[in-house]
Amino acid sequence: xxxxxxLICLILAAILSLxxxxxxxxxxxxxxxxxYTGPQVVAxxxxxxxxEYSKFILDKFNFEFQPTNVPWGEWNSMLSTxxxxxxxxxxxxxxxxxxxxxDASNFVSQGLIKRLPDDWKTRWPGVAKVYETTSLxxxxxELYGGTYFIPRARFFYNLPGQPxxxxxxxxxxxxxxxxxxxxxxxxxxIPELLEIAQLIKDQDPGNVGPALVPMSMDNGxxxxxxxxxxxxxWDTFYKGEDGKYAWGAAAPETLEGLKxxxxxxxxxxxxxxxxxxxxxxDMEKFQTLGTAGISYLGGQTADMENxxxxxxxxxxxxxxxxxxxxxxxxxxxxxxxxxxxxxxxVCFSPDVDDAVFERWMDLMEFTSSKEGYPGxxxxxxxxxxxxxxxxxxxxxxxxxxxxxxxxxxxxxxxxGHVLGSVILWDDLAFDxxxxxxxxREESRALYANRYEFGAPDTFVSADxxxxxxxxxxxxxxxxxDYGVEYSNLVTNxxxxxxxxxxxxxxxxxxxxxxxxxxxxxxx
Amino acid sequence: xxxxxxxxxxxxxxxxxxxxxRGILKxxxxxxxxxxxxxxxxxxxxxxxxxxxxxxxxxxxxxxLFGSPWIGFSNFQNVFADPAxxxxxxxxxxxxxxxxxxxxxxPIFLALVLNEVRLGRPKKILxxxxxxxxxxxxxxxxxxxxxxxxxRGLVNSFMGGVFGAKPVSFLGxxxxxxxxxxxTDIWKSAGWSAIIYMAAIAGIDTEQYEAAEIDGxxxxxxxxxxxxxxxxxxIVVLLILAMGYLMSGGFDQIFNLSNPATxxxxxxxxxxxxxxxxxxxxxxxxxxxxxxxxxxxxxxxLFSADRxxxxxxxxxxxx
Numbered sequence: 012x013x014x015x016x017x018l019i020c021l022i023l024a025a026i027l028s029l030x031x032x033x034x035x036x037x038x039x040x041x042x043x044x045x046x047y048t049g050p051q052v053v054a055x056x057x058x059x060x061x062x063e064y065s066k067f068i069l070d071k072f073n074f075e076f077q078p079t080n081v082p083w084g085e086w087n088s089m090l091s092t093x094x095x096x097x098x099x100x101x102x103x104x105x106x107x108x109x110x111x112x113x114d115a116s117n118f119v120s121q122g123l124i125k126r127l128p129d130d131w132k133t134r135w136p137g138v139a140k141v142y143e144t145t146s147l148x149x150x151x152x153e154l155y156g157g158t159y160f161i162p163r164a165r166f167f168y169n170l171p172g173q174p175x176x177x178x179x180x181x182x183x184x185x186x187x188x189x190x191x192x193x194x195x196x197x198x199x200x201i202p203e204l205l206e207i208a209q210l211i212k213d214q215d216p217g218n219v220g221p222a223l224v225p226m227s228m229d230n231g232x233x234x235x236x237x238x239x240x241x242x243x244x245w246d247t248f249y250k251g252e253d254g255k256y257a258w259g260a261a262a263p264e265t266l267e268g269l270k271x272x273x274x275x276x277x278x279x280x281x282x283x284x285x286x287x288x289x290x291x292x293d294m295e296k297f298q299t300l301g302t303a304g305i306s307y308l309g310g311q312t313a314d315m316e317n318x319x320x321x322x323x324x325x326x327x328x329x330x331x332x333x334x335x336x337x338x339x340x341x342x343x344x345x346x347x348x349x350x351x352x353x354x355x356x357v358c359f360s361p362d363v364d365d366a367v368f369e370r371w372m373d374l375m376e377f378t379s380s381k382e383g384y385p386g387x388x389x390x391x392x393x394x395x396x397x398x399x400x401x402x403x404x405x406x407x408x409x410x411x412x413x414x415x416x417x418x419x420x421x422x423x424x425x426x427g428h429v430l431g432s433v434i435l436w437d438d439l440a441f442d443x444x445x446x447x448x449x450x451r452e453e454s455r456a457l458y459a460n461r462y463e464f465g466a467p468d469t470f471v472s473a474d475x476x477x478x479x480x481x482x483x484x485x486x487x488x489x490x491x492d493y494g495v496e497y498s499n500l501v502t503n504x505x506x507x508x509x510x511x512x513x514x515x516x517x518x519x520x521x522x523x524x525x526x527x528x529x530x531x532x533x534x
Numbered sequence: 535x536x537x538x539x540x541x542x543x544x545x546x547x548x549x550x551x552x553x554x555x556r557g558i559l560k561x562x563x564x565x566x567x568x569x570x571x572x573x574x575x576x577x578x579x580x581x582x583x584x585x586x587x588x589x590x591x592x593x594x595x596x597x598x599l600f601g602s603p604w605i606g607f608s609n610f611q612n613v614f615a616d617p618a619x620x621x622x623x624x625x626x627x628x629x630x631x632x633x634x635x636x637x638x639x640x641p642i643f644l645a646l647v648l649n650e651v652r653l654g655r656p657k658k659i660l661x662x663x664x665x666x667x668x669x670x671x672x673x674x675x676x677x678x679x680x681x682x683x684x685x686r687g688l689v690n691s692f693m694g695g696v697f698g699a700k701p702v703s704f705l706g707x708x709x710x711x712x713x714x715x716x717x718t719d720i721w722k723s724a725g726w727s728a729i730i731y732m733a734a735i736a737g738i739d740t741e742q743y744e745a746a747e748i749d750g751x752x753x754x755x756x757x758x759x760x761x762x763x764x765x766x767x768x769i770v771v772l773l774i775l776a777m778g779y780l781m782s783g784g785f786d787q788i789f790n791l792s793n794p795a796t797x798x799x800x801x802x803x804x805x806x807x808x809x810x811x812x813x814x815x816x817x818x819x820x821x822x823x824x825x826x827x828x829x830x831x832x833x834x835x836l837f838s839a840d841r842x843x844x845x846x847x848x849x850x851x852x853x
């Protein structure tokens with residue numbers, strides 16, 4: 012009898028201990044409400060009831076989500092205004108960059124951003140690992156004497172190289188290129204593309220008629236295409252061979268880029284009213300209307316297939332006619348300053364509730380883990396994807412299924428970088444079985460040829476001395492809107508000589524802003 | 535000041551406030567009616583004046599408006615070092631002077647014409663047609679302009695179809711920018727602004743018209759000798775107020791109608807403030823310095839216009 016009682020007691024104790032242990036393992040969250048600001052929030056979309064992926068995340072971490080979308084063009088201004096007025100949301104995605112570093116630094120010094128607890132790296136080791144690869148994170152930590160921003164890594168497992176190349180690519184109608192007798196390849200110089208565009212204009216291989224736009228770019232993309240791709244420091248200062256800083260706008264390559272821009276504009280191969288195009292209207296002419304031959308837009312691996320699916324669906328043209336290529340300057344080299352391995356930085360309100368802060372960190376820990384990271388792009392584990400016996404990701408959806416996409420188009424509109432993502436899509440896209448292997452290989456090749464065609468003085472590392480510099484003079488000089496200024500020179504010039512004269516006059520007129528910066532940088 | 539004159543002054547003050555108090559009590563309903571308006575002015579026009587002190591401070595959000603350190607005229611020195619600032623002043627004055635010349639008279643003309651429409655129904659329809667554009671936002675108007683004046687717009691299609699003319703980028707030619715600004719401003723605001731003049735016209739004694747008609751005057755003569763003088767004081771007040779806005783106003787319109795091709799003739803002071811505040815790094819102190827400079831110039835212009843009008847026409851803002 013005593014033995015039986017002892018056995019029962021032992022069993023009960025074991026059950027109780029097991030129960031306690033299980034309780035400790037399963038995070039029992041109290042429900043919280045989390046407010047968030049970022050540019051990729053789907054405006055008007057209810058993440059709480061919207062789709063199965065957002066419901067899975069919100070249930071798992073037991074929170075109500077109240078996101079606020081900021082338009083791309085207003086990202087810096089809106090968020091900075093809210094932070095300055097001490098009215099920011101619990102969590103925000105800050106557009107960290109050399110142009111906004113001064114603001115960020117102000118926020119930190121004024122206590123407008125939460126300082127993360129000193130032990131955060133041990134509490135959330137997955138996030139910390141990703142953070143270390145961003146370059147910027149540790150750099151800022153040293154500068155600020157603590158962690159205030161968690162930059163989100165573009166790449167973690169699949170970093171293509173250092174300095175990091177940009178994904179921005181030329182979109183070309185390969186069927187038209189072939190029709191006008193030119194070679195289809197994955198890299199073109201600006202003059203080569205001007206020649207192709209001229210042939211497209213002359214021959215109209217797609218029988219588009221008066222609506223044909225050989226080159227469709229909005230103002231910002233035109234500036235990138237003609238000037239940035241030709242002049243590495245087109246909108247900033249740089250250290251010359253003599254060790255002294257100079258102004259990139261005054262570099263000969265910048266003027267050369269402007270001349271190419273003028274040629275495209277004056278000959279009518281560039282959309283004659285490109286400066287009136289609003290956001291993504293240039294993309295629309297290529298991808299939706301099928302009236303453009305060449306554009307210069309995003310070329311992320313993750314989007315390569317989606318772009319083509321939509322292109323085929325909307326224009327009725329076979330997706331194979333949509334070519335992405337690397338843009339090279341007139342000198343045949345790839346021009347770019349280090350993209351730096353981050354895009355957007357997570358920051359928290361100084362007044363954020365501890366439970367909310369910890370919940371978001373837990374969410375980021377999950378999305379940076381092997382288990383959670385694929386979901387940010389591929390949807391639900393066990394439904395849309397899973398691991399095979401070798402631990403490789405396998406897809407469970409039909410080929411061509413649009414997982415992420417606009418409401419009504421994609422299965423999970425909430426997929427993306429909003430729900431706690433710290434490793435961006437660029438990375439997993441290389442291993443994502445939902446993206447056809449040919450596109451992933453195409454993307455690898457595009458990254459590879461950027462390194463192949465980049466010269467040490469045209470594809471350069473970040474100049475942290477300049478990047479982290481924000482004197483009043485430099486801040487004012489950064490207010491120059493180069494894209495608008497260059498475009499004004501191009502559209503108002505009556506000839507190439509006139510363009511040069513206008514350019515020289517403009518350079519001269521800006522010296523009252525620029526010279527004080529050069530004097531500071533070259534003491 | 536002697537003790538007796540001081541006492542007299544104090545008595546004067548006391549008497550003034552006593553009378554004011556009695557007046558308010560006597561007309562308390564009327565004062566109650568203007569209370570919301572006064573509150574609005576206090577909250578949105580007078581209290582924010584303290585914010586102008588930012589122009590002399592280095593703004594630190596955590597320290598707030600009053601805690602931020604004073605830095606003298608440093609912000610103003612920086613403002614005047616920017617060539618775009620001086621250019622924007624010139625552009626603002628040019629655009630707004632043109633508005634006074636071309637846009638300001640149009641509602642007067644419209645009110646005079648509408649006043650001559652005798653039939654009630656057509657008059658109301660016309661008034662509605664002219665007033666409607668006021669309710670459209672400048673974003674919409676700018677889109678309409680692209681559809682009308684764009685290379686594939688209505689005008690170019692017509693010119694190409696009828697005369698075989700080559701398409702013209704009306705919206706991208708700097709010399710066309712000001713005419714487009716004035717025309718769209720007239721189209722959008724004339725009907726609405728005419729309401730004030732219509733109201734003033736309604737206040738003119740109709741016996742004057744009857745007497746003039748008996749004397750055998752034409753409609754044009756009645757318009758010239760009765761209607762116009764009858765609304766002169768309204769015109770003067772509105773003109774003086776418009777002068778007070780010579781350095782500001784019209785941001786929405788310019789922002790939406792301008793583009794990189796026309797920016798050199800379109801960057802007004804408001805546009806400049808917007809750019810330096812929100813396009814570059816946020817610097818509220820710098821922006822406040824520009825805004826204060828603009829307000830001071832507007833104030834000087836307002837008083838100058840008032841003085842000139844008093845001398846020329848005998849009436850001003852307050853008399």
